[in-house]
Amino acid sequence: MISRKLELLAHPERSTVLVVDDDLLNRSIMVDSLQPHYQVIEAESGEQALLLLHRHKPDLVLLDIVMEGISGVEVCRQIKEDPDEEIATIPVLFVTALDDSRQEQLCWEAGGADFIAKPVNVITLQYRVKAHVTLKRQSDVLRRLANLDGLTGLYNRRYFDEQLQRSVRDQANNQQHWSLIMLDVDHFKNYNDRHGHVIGDECLKEVARLMMSSVRRSQDMVARLGGEEFAILLSGTRLDGAERVARSLLNTIRNTAQLSVDNGKGNELNYPFVTVSMGITEILGNGDLAEEDFLKQADEALYQAKGAGRNRICRYAQGLIEEVGDEPV
Structure with missing residues (x-):
C-alpha cells in the first residue's frame, strides 16, 4: 500500500486534475496544457463538477469562480465540507480574472489553496499545478501512514x-x-x-x-x-x-x-x-x-x-x- 503511494509521488503525471470552467476556450487552454502530464477531466458547470468529483476523486481541482448555476466559491465550500476525507482534502486552485479583494477573501474562506490569473499563463499553470499535486501526494502518504498500525499494516x-x-x-x-x-x-x-x-x-x-x-x-x-x-x-x-x-x-x-x-x-x-x-x-x-x-x-x-x-x-x-x-x- 505504502510503496504504491511512494510510486505515485515519483510519478505525479499519473495524477488526475479536474478542470472546471463554463467558458469552452478557457477550459480548452488549460486541458491542452495539462494533458501531456496528467489525466485531465473537465466540467462545464459547478453541478457537473460535484458529480465528477465523487466519481473520480481527482488530486486537484482548477475552478473558475464566476459560473452560471453553482458558483466556484460554493463548489469549493462543498468540497471542503464533504464527509469523505478523500474529497475534502483535494486542493482547489481558483482561476479568475477578478481583481476584487472581497471575492479573494471569500475564496480563501471557502478553502481555496491558490489562485491562477486569467488570461492563463501556460507555464505558470503547469508549475503551480505540479507544486500542488506534489504536496497533495505527500500529504496523502503521511495521512495514510498515520492511519496504519505499525505491526500489521492494517488500519489503526x-x-x-x-x-x-x-x-x-x-x-x-x-x-x-x-x-x-x-x-x-x-x-x-x-x-x-x-x-x-x-x-x-x-x-x-x-x-x-x-x-x-x-x-x-x-x-x-x-x-x-x-x-x-x-x-x-x-x-x-x-x-x-x-x-x-x-x-x-x-x-x-x-x-x-x-x-x-x-x-x-x-x-x-x-x-x-x-x-x-x-x-x-x-x-x-x-x-x-x-x-x-x-x-x-x-x-x-x-x-x-x-x-x-x-x-x-x-x-x-x-x-x-x-x-x-x-x-x-
Whole structure:
C-alpha cells in the first residue's frame, strides 16, 4: 500500500486534475496544457463538477469562480465540507480574472489553496499545478501512514473509529447496510508468555494477513483495535453475509500451518492451531444509535463467544446474542 503511494509521488503525471470552467476556450487552454502530464477531466458547470468529483476523486481541482448555476466559491465550500476525507482534502486552485479583494477573501474562506490569473499563463499553470499535486501526494502518504498500525499494516483504532462513525451515518441517511465483526485471538497472553513476543508478533501479522485475504472489496475495512483484538467493517452487507465471512475466516485460521503451534494453555481445546473468537452485529437504525452502541453490541457477542469456550462466533441480533453454527462454508 505504502510503496504504491511512494510510486505515485515519483510519478505525479499519473495524477488526475479536474478542470472546471463554463467558458469552452478557457477550459480548452488549460486541458491542452495539462494533458501531456496528467489525466485531465473537465466540467462545464459547478453541478457537473460535484458529480465528477465523487466519481473520480481527482488530486486537484482548477475552478473558475464566476459560473452560471453553482458558483466556484460554493463548489469549493462543498468540497471542503464533504464527509469523505478523500474529497475534502483535494486542493482547489481558483482561476479568475477578478481583481476584487472581497471575492479573494471569500475564496480563501471557502478553502481555496491558490489562485491562477486569467488570461492563463501556460507555464505558470503547469508549475503551480505540479507544486500542488506534489504536496497533495505527500500529504496523502503521511495521512495514510498515520492511519496504519505499525505491526500489521492494517488500519489503526483511530481510523477505525472514524470509519465506523461514517458507516453509522451512511446507514441512517442512505440505508446503506453495514456489518461489524470483532475478533480476538484466543489465549494470546499465554501464547506470548510461552513463545515470546517475537513469535507473538508473527502470529498477529499472520492473523492480519488472513483477515485481509478474507475481504476482497476495497470498500471493506480491516483494522487492529489494539493488542490481539481486530475488527472488520463490511459495506453493503447484512448479518447473514457477515456470518459467511466470519465462518470462512474462523476455519481458515484454524487450519493455517503458520499458526500450528501450542496455544500456551496445554491446548485444552484440542485444536492444533491458533484459534480466534468473534462477535458480529449488523448496523441498523435511523440515527437513534451511535457508533459506540454497535461497537458494544459486537463486543458483547465477542465476550459471549469467549465465555462459551472460545474458537467460535456469536452474533448480536434484535437484542439477543446467539452462537453462529459451525457448519461448512
